[in-house]
Amino acid sequence: MNRIYLDNNATTAVEPAVLEAMLPYFSSDFGNASSIHTFGQRARAAVETARDQLAALLNARSQEIVFTSGGTESDNHAIFGIVAASTARTKHVITSTIEHEAVLNACQVLEKQGVAVTYLPVSREGLIDLNELRKAIRPDTVLITIMHANNELGTVQTLSEIGRIAAEVDVYLHTDAVQSIGKIPVDVKALQLDLLSLSGHKIYAPKGIGALFIKGGTRLRQFLFGGHHQRGFRPGTENVPGIIGLGKAAELARLSLERDAFRIAALRDRLEDGLLARIPDSHANASAAPRTPNTSNLTFPGIEGEALVISLDLKGLACSTGAACSSGAVEPSHVLTAIGLPAAEARASIRFSLGRHTTDAEIDAALEIAPAALAQLREISPTYRRETAAHP
Amino acid sequence: MNAALQLDSLPASAERRPGLVAVAMSGGVDSSTVAAVLLQQGRPVVGLTMQLWNQRRLPELQGDAPARDRCCSLDDVYDAKRVAQHLNFPHYVVNFEEQFEQRVVRPFVEQYLAGRTPIACTNCNSDVKFEPLLRMARQIGAEHLATGHYARIRHHALTGRYQLLRARDDSKDQSYFLWGLTQAQLSRSEFPLGELTKDEVRRLARQANLPVAEKPDSMELCFVPNGNYVRFIHAYSRESGKPLKNPEGDIVTEEGTVIGRHSGVHNYTIGQRKGLGFATGKPIYVLAIDPEQNRVVVGEDDALRSVSFEMEGVNWISIAEPAAPVRALVKIRHKHDPAPATAEALPGLRARITFEQPQRAVTPGQAAVIYDGDSVLAGGWIRSSR
Numbered sequence: 001m002n003r004i005y006l007d008n009n010a011t012t013a014v015e016p017a018v019l020e021a022m023l024p025y026f027s028s029d030f031g032n033a034s035s036i037h038t039f040g041q042r043a044r045a046a047v048e049t050a051r052d053q054l055a056a057l058l059n060a061r062s063q064e065i066v067f068t069s070g071g072t073e074s075d076n077h078a079i080f081g082i083v084a085a086s087t088a089r090t091k092h093v094i095t096s097t098i099e100h101e102a103v104l105n106a107c108q109v110l111e112k113q114g115v116a117v118t119y120l121p122v123s124r125e126g127l128i129d130l131n132e133l134r135k136a137i138r139p140d141t142v143l144i145t146i147m148h149a150n151n152e153l154g155t156v157q158t159l160s161e162i163g164r165i166a167a168e169v170d171v172y173l174h175t176d177a178v179q180s181i182g183k184i185p186v187d188v189k190a191l192q193l194d195l196l197s198l199s200g201h202k203i204y205a206p207k208g209i210g211a212l213f214i215k216g217g218t219r220l221r222q223f224l225f226g227g228h229h230q231r232g233f234r235p236g237t238e239n240v241p242g243i244i245g246l247g248k249a250a251e252l253a254r255l256s257l258e259r260d261a262f263r264i265a266a267l268r269d270r271l272e273d274g275l276l277a278r279i280p281d282s283h284a285n286a287s288a289a290p291r292t293p294n295t296s297n298l299t300f301p302g303i304e305g306e307a308l309v310i311s312l313d314l315k316g317l318a319c320s321t322g323a324a325c326s327s328g329a330v331e332p333s334h335v336l337t338a339i340g341l342p343a344a345e346a347r348a349s350i351r352f353s354l355g356r357h358t359t360d361a362e363i364d365a366a367l368e369i370a371p372a373a374l375a376q377l378r379e380i381s382p383t384y385r386r387e388t389a390a391h392p
Numbered sequence: 393m394n395a396a397l398q399l400d401s402l403p404a405s406a407e408r409r410p411g412l413v414a415v416a417m418s419g420g421v422d423s424s425t426v427a428a429v430l431l432q433q434g435r436p437v438v439g440l441t442m443q444l445w446n447q448r449r450l451p452e453l454q455g456d457a458p459a460r461d462r463c464c465s466l467d468d469v470y471d472a473k474r475v476a477q478h479l480n481f482p483h484y485v486v487n488f489e490e491q492f493e494q495r496v497v498r499p500f501v502e503q504y505l506a507g508r509t510p511i512a513c514t515n516c517n518s519d520v521k522f523e524p525l526l527r528m529a530r531q532i533g534a535e536h537l538a539t540g541h542y543a544r545i546r547h548h549a550l551t552g553r554y555q556l557l558r559a560r561d562d563s564k565d566q567s568y569f570l571w572g573l574t575q576a577q578l579s580r581s582e583f584p585l586g587e588l589t590k591d592e593v594r595r596l597a598r599q600a601n602l603p604v605a606e607k608p609d610s611m612e613l614c615f616v617p618n619g620n621y622v623r624f625i626h627a628y629s630r631e632s633g634k635p636l637k638n639p640e641g642d643i644v645t646e647e648g649t650v651i652g653r654h655s656g657v658h659n660y661t662i663g664q665r666k667g668l669g670f671a672t673g674k675p676i677y678v679l680a681i682d683p684e685q686n687r688v689v690v691g692e693d694d695a696l697r698s699v700s701f702e703m704e705g706v707n708w709i710s711i712a713e714p715a716a717p718v719r720a721l722v723k724i725r726h727k728h729d730p731a732p733a734t735a736e737a738l739p740g741l742r743a744r745i746t747f748e749q750p751q752r753a754v755t756p757g758q759a760a761v762i763y764d765g766d767s768v769l770a771g772g773w774i775r776s777s778r
Contacts, residue, residue: 304528307528307531310484310486314438314482314533330486376531380530380531381531
């Protein structure tokens with residue numbers, strides 16, 4: 001079966017050029033980047049090149065990049081690190097209701113530790129209200145952490161405005177940019193960011209590598225203690241092949257971002273419009289907001305998103321619903337609930353996320369497979385019949 | 393040992409059905425073997441594992457047992473995935489936590505607090521496995537759901553009814569837990585292990601090299617660690633914001649004489665002898681539980697026996713609801729030898745059972761299942777006895 005992968009917000013395939021760049025660092029150039037000898041020097045040089053490549057993508061300085069194990073570590077490091085470094089007597093953090101669990105659960109732990117947290121609500125389009133943000137700021141606010149692009153909806157927050165507000169009141173601003181990096185331009189200077197989290201495996205680098213941008217001068221408590229790697233700030237022997245992969249992926253993203261974005265957005269729009277036209281009583285979520293070019297979140301009332309995702313997978317089309325938990329079962333989406341979808345509609349929603357390798361032919365196939373599967377599901381859906389019967 | 397038993401020499405299922413079949417996979421040896429058997433018969437299989445209970449809930453219970461020993465643990469989900477990978481068929485985890493809590497866990501706790509002794513597995517079968525899971529199977533294109541239950545289904549050509557029969561292996565028979573299945577549910581269900589013994593199932597699992605072939609059977613309620621349901625009820629009630637008040641009350645004789653104190657009605661089961669907290673000359677047993685007056689009534693063995701009781705929520709399976717009383721064998725708990733009785737259908741999905749000989753500990757909240765030989769005529773909940 002020729003499988004079609006429309007779940008690139010979950011993870012992406014490692015780009016062949018990325019893999020090729022990494023391969024020598026597993027075997028021939030396997031050195032520890034901290035070693036004195038030639039093996040180590042080669043690894044060090046490659047790691048620093050990767051740091052430059054990533055810094056170039058973000059318009060950051062190389063020394064502002066710390067490599068981590070991924071988005072979750074970066075988010076935790078930023079949030080706990082800023083709060084712990086603050087000497088204020090009372091502390092307050094502002095975030096939103098649609099953050100990734102890496103941010104939400106970290107904030108919940110902070111609350112248990114006595115830190116006040118404001119969870120800003122979002123509009124139907126998944127955007128926070130900047131006036132609400134202004135109002136939420138308190139004298140003891142130490143951190144604003146607002147995600148750049150949402151993983152489920154693709155909604156892009158007006159981060160430049162948020163950056164302006166944070167700068168006005170001189171509060172640190174962190175953003176989880178895991179879903180925006182490589183899809184839309186991200187310039188840490190223009191956005192006035194203090195901290196930014198990103199992950200390799202969403203941009204065609206491998207899993208297990210990520211980075212945290214920390215603006216020079218930011219007061220951040222370190223998270224792990226050990227050797228002197230990465231200036232002692234994030235100890236642990238560097239994941240050299242992963243770092244090389246992330247650097248290469250960042251370079252490819254910088255070079256092809258614009259071209260990819262136009263092409264992928266056109267495919268996404270064709271998929272979204274085609275499905276909405278072919279499937280009655282369906283709607284797209286947050287489609288009026290600025291979105292990442294690859295993401296489409298659709299609601300098909302009367303079906304269980306979980307059942308649709310399984311039937312589509314059985315027919316060779318991979319997409320997703322909600323957020324997967326460790327067993328792989330689907331948990332109700334806090335994001336769709338936050339934009340005001342009733343529970344039944346949240347359950348009836350699925351996400352397609354395209355990627356650099358999505359083809360025209362795959363979108364054609366998806367436009368055949370999905371409407372057929374949906375019609376079959378609705379045929380045996382007790383709720384869909386009831387809904388249609390209620391509106392004769 | 394029956395060395396001749398091979399996967400391909402199994403009795404073909406009564407009717408070979410075409411099309412995709414969903415297998416409800418717990419990660420245990422029984423349901424895994426079901427998948428192996430069906431694949432061997434050339435049936436296309438999709439595995440479904442239900443996520444029923446968030447093991448991170450009720451953290452105060454977590455020291456009780458490694459989650460490993462319980463079903464619906466993550467390890468069991470991964471075991472099911474390993475089996476599917478090994479046998480090369482698609483497998484998915486589906487989330488029924490909400491339904492499981494509403495239809496199984498909460499009623500289980502409420503019943504105990506109301507002085508009854510519930511059977512969660514029956515609710516889980518009727519209201520979760522053969523309801524949302526079966527619907528999920530149909531939605532993804534599988535017209536039938538196969539499970540690892542030890543029981544049999546037969547379609548009766550003359551009456552057109554789907555009959556539920558005891559398993560060939562009497563020691564493993566689970567028909568007592570399946571009496572709630574409707575004709576529509578039975579028509580879409582398959583129990584491929586109904587003709588096999590547990591030893592044969594293990595042997596088939598080994599022949600198929602299933603990674604779970606040597607996994608021990610799970611015996612307890614999947615959501616209650618260590619079988620300690622009293623602690624579970626306390627923790628669950630606390631989590632629901634309704635912590636149990638001091639639940640102590642009197643233990644009384646049938647005449648109403650107070651002879652001791654009890655620690656909460658949910659700690660007691662009818663017929664229970666041990667753990668009453670005091671010693672008397674003769675053995676005494678719990679006769680009745682009275683949640684209204686918060687009393688536990690005790691007495692001697694004779695008083696524990698009843699001749700007759702009423703059932704509610706009765707589901708007639710192998711026969712339509714009979715107009716006249718029928719003679720049958722009636723089983724009143726999982727480990728009870730079915731006893732001769734007369735069963736009379738009453739209006740409103742009720743029935744009256746009259747035993748030939750008085751039976752010990754007829755327990756409200758438990759199920760009574762009416763058998764004719766191997767065939768399950770009906771089942772229902774025990775309401776009252778006398």
